[in-house]
Amino acid sequence: MRKKLIAANWKMYKTPSEALTFVEAFLPLVAGHTRDEIVLFPSITSLATVINRVRGTNVAAGAQSMHWANEGAYTGHTSPVMLTTLGATHVLIGHSENRQYDNETDERINLKVKAAISHGLIPLLCIGEQLDERESGKTEDVLASQLAGALAGFPKEHADKLVIAYEPVWAIGTGLTATPEIAEETHVIVRNHMAQHLGDVANDIRILYGGSVKPENSKSLLEQPNIDGALVGGASLKPDSFAAIAQY
Numbered sequence: 001m002r003k004k005l006i007a008a009n010w011k012m013y014k015t016p017s018e019a020l021t022f023v024e025a026f027l028p029l030v031a032g033h034t035r036d037e038i039v040l041f042p043s044i045t046s047l048a049t050v051i052n053r054v055r056g057t058n059v060a061a062g063a064q065s066m067h068w069a070n071e072g073a074y075t076g077h078t079s080p081v082m083l084t085t086l087g088a089t090h091v092l093i094g095h096s097e098n099r100q101y102d103n104e105t106d107e108r109i110n111l112k113v114k115a116a117i118s119h120g121l122i123p124l125l126c127i128g129e130q131l132d133e134r135e136s137g138k139t140e141d142v143l144a145s146q147l148a149g150a151l152a153g154f155p156k157e158h159a160d161k162l163v164i165a166y167e168p169v170w171a172i173g174t175g176l177t178a179t180p181e182i183a184e185e186t187h188v189i190v191r192n193h194m195a196q197h198l199g200d201v202a203n204d205i206r207i208l209y210g211g212s213v214k215p216e217n218s219k220s221l222l223e224q225p226n227i228d229g230a231l232v233g234g235a236s237l238k239p240d241s242f243a244a245i246a247q248y
């Protein structure tokens with residue numbers, strides 16, 4: 001049985017004090033909610049504040065990205081050692097906004113996923129197709145290629161720790177959501193490719209859906225057998241909205 005993971009990606013929103021205000025309001029709303037895992041991904045400047053406030057609660061916190069090296073001359077980056085020292089438990093890798101704006105390649109994503117695993121961080125590997133790719137029937141090829149690139153040399157013995165976030169790029173921040181049927185069908189495709197790379201453990205790997213998830217549609221998405229959670233952007237910025245999604 002895969003425990004669902006409900007994740008908030010705050011992207012480049014919230015100062016530390018705004019993040020703290022969110023957490024103070026959010027924790028009572030989800031107190032005692034252990035059915036699902038709940039993880040917040042604040043910006044790096046708010047990460048320590050959030051980690052310190054959620055410590056000992058049913059909510060975890062992670063980083064929106066990281067470098068693969070332990071340390072080095074990489075201006076502006078954050079290492080896995082820095083994140084684990086802070087108390088982060090999860091990390092987003094390969095978000096489509098990083099692929100689009102930050103020159104994030106499959107090779108770099110591959111190094112980061114393996115670095116996360118070797119440091120005990122849970123990687124949420126983000127994949128997804130563009131609208132023109134879906135419309136021209138290339139969705140499966142795109143996802144297969146992203147998975148192959150990201151998972152080359154991935155240590156199979158740690159496969160159960162991997163989390164995939166399927167986020168169709170055309171649904172991110174657009175208000176367009178994949179229907180539950182389209183999302184479920186695509187998650188099955190992703191799981192089948194995971195099985196090709198990693199074997200039967202693919203059945204234990206959680207595949208989250210992301211792209212305009214909100215309180216109004218979270219239940220119908222999360223009821224699908226192969227949708228094992230949600231990666232939420234805009235609707236995770238308000239405590240009541242994100243709590244409603246988590247309590248679908």
Ligand SMILES: O=C[C@H](O)COP(=O)(O)O
Nearest residue numbers: 009172173211212233234
């Ligand atoms: O990481 C989250 C996704 O990019 C989805 O963002 P969104 O919920 O604002 O569409």
